[in-house]
Amino acid sequence: MLPITILAFLLPALSLAQDGSISGPATSPEAAGYSCDASKCKLPNCNCASTSPPNGLSPSEVPQFIVYTADDAIQSYTIDSVNQFLAHRRNPNGCQPKMTYYTSLNYTNYTLVTDWYVAGNEIADHTMTHVGSPPNGEIDGNLIALNALAGIPFSAIIGFRAPYLNYTADTLRHLAAARFTYDSSTSASIPVTDPNTDAYWPYTLDNGLANDCLNIPGICKGEPQLPGFWEVPMYAFFDNRGVAGPHLMDPWLDEANGASTVNDSATLEYMKNTFTAHYNGNRQPIGLYTHPIHTSTTYPGVTVSNSTINMINAFLDWAQLQQNVWIVSTEQMLAWVQNPVPISQLDSFSPLKCSTPQVNQAICDGIPANELGLLSHCAFPDFPFYTCYGCPEVAPTPGNPNPPQDTSNGQQERFRVPANCSTPFWDPIQGQCICTSSSCQFQDNSRPIGPNSVNLTGGGTGGEFSSGTASPTASFVPFNGNGALSSLPSGIWPAIILGSIGAMSGWLTAQL
Numbered sequence: 001m002l003p004i005t006i007l008a009f010l011l012p013a014l015s016l017a018q019d020g021s022i023s024g025p026a027t028s029p030e031a032a033g034y035s036c037d038a039s040k041c042k043l044p045n046c047n048c049a050s051t052s053p054p055n056g057l058s059p060s061e062v063p064q065f066i067v068y069t070a071d072d073a074i075q076s077y078t079i080d081s082v083n084q085f086l087a088h089r090r091n092p093n094g095c096q097p098k099m100t101y102y103t104s105l106n107y108t109n110y111t112l113v114t115d116w117y118v119a120g121n122e123i124a125d126h127t128m129t130h131v132g133s134p135p136n137g138e139i140d141g142n143l144i145a146l147n148a149l150a151g152i153p154f155s156a157i158i159g160f161r162a163p164y165l166n167y168t169a170d171t172l173r174h175l176a177a178a179r180f181t182y183d184s185s186t187s188a189s190i191p192v193t194d195p196n197t198d199a200y201w202p203y204t205l206d207n208g209l210a211n212d213c214l215n216i217p218g219i220c221k222g223e224p225q226l227p228g229f230w231e232v233p234m235y236a237f238f239d240n241r242g243v244a245g246p247h248l249m250d251p252w253l254d255e256a257n258g259a260s261t262v263n264d265s266a267t268l269e270y271m272k273n274t275f276t277a278h279y280n281g282n283r284q285p286i287g288l289y290t291h292p293i294h295t296s297t298t299y300p301g302v303t304v305s306n307s308t309i310n311m312i313n314a315f316l317d318w319a320q321l322q323q324n325v326w327i328v329s330t331e332q333m334l335a336w337v338q339n340p341v342p343i344s345q346l347d348s349f350s351p352l353k354c355s356t357p358q359v360n361q362a363i364c365d366g367i368p369a370n371e372l373g374l375l376s377h378c379a380f381p382d383f384p385f386y387t388c389y390g391c392p393e394v395a396p397t398p399g400n401p402n403p404p405q406d407t408s409n410g411q412q413e414r415f416r417v418p419a420n421c422s423t424p425f426w427d428p429i430q431g432q433c434i435c436t437s438s439s440c441q442f443q444d445n446s447r448p449i450g451p452n453s454v455n456l457t458g459g460g461t462g463g464e465f466s467s468g469t470a471s472p473t474a475s476f477v478p479f480n481g482n483g484a485l486s487s488l489p490s491g492i493w494p495a496i497i498l499g500s501i502g503a504m505s506g507w508l509t510a511q512l
């Protein structure tokens, strides 16, 4: 039984499709019909769609953000994949970059969601079962299950991305009604150097959408009107065909310049060119929007291209050598847009800081060293997972996102995270918040950056990229969250790998 159970961990890729590709302009001024009075629409709760930085800042006062996101299930493989690009880096303030994980729940290992959140990353909603144009229950159920089984506070889940980037006007209306802060499903599909670029800074929908107007019915020309609800466009890269050669998600999987095969050097070149156009222009953010499974080196049976991994690291190394470049989560970038301080004041800007909860008691709290032996293993046949917060009787579904806890074998019910205790301080076994004094407050680990410091660049690995390099240049520490498959007895691996080859070959065919 064990190999079959384990094999279920290996199937998430089967649920993936290549989401989010665009092939040309997704909007036009005529289709957008957008107007917004900037004298009435003011930060922090209103912002007109504009290609210029917020609050009238000049580009030289604005940081260049690289928003880093990942989509779909959270597993040890996918966390490893993200870490190989981020774990060794530092932003100009000395903090390790944070990122946003748009999390769907099939095949997600809930304890790793807890760990990733407690480590400072943003957890956001990507529906429960990964469906486009999602019914409300898919969106709400994701929130409820992530809160119940991963201990993510409701207040922390503020963002949404639609699977396959397929959303409707009603999707956005529901998100606003459910008090999400932002959606990030739209495309900025026209280069910043083109006169009619749609690379707007994040904006509120007080005057409707201005992106995707040619593609989605019932949006733009003032719709949907959702005051205070933010749209964070996804900014495409463009190869040497310009607007005819956009690359939105996982650009490294695409052929560049209309070629018939993937060429990492060509990809790196256009990624640099697009970055430079943003950096030397109005500094609209740029994004690495990833599906980490495609670059996972720990996913059994899959061979990824080391050249591609090296290329991505080379891009980030190159970008970080330039002044005022920050790798951030969507919520960090949006916090800056809502309160856009010039770079001379970034040292005191708290959303970009990093902090580590000071907890060393043996409680199940999202800090891997504390959790040993405390996790519940929920052995559902389709996708077994681990959690700090007690196994449900049945796997969560949109119709029943928070089933009763399973106490059929005499297990003690666990206590879910309450609203007044943050995740790393909550003991779900005793039902206690251990933070009762200033001694257990968060500790700020960020390093001040002086106004106009000479060196405001982050730290990369420094390796030069050359196509075809045999091994990755970046060193990273594999993520050792509890419940990761790496803790299995070694003898199990051959069975897993053999068992997964059939599944994987089907998946690869589907991907290509």
Ligand SMILES: [Zn+2]
Binding pocket: 019, 071, 072, 126, 130, 162, 163, 164
């Ligand atoms: Zn997805």
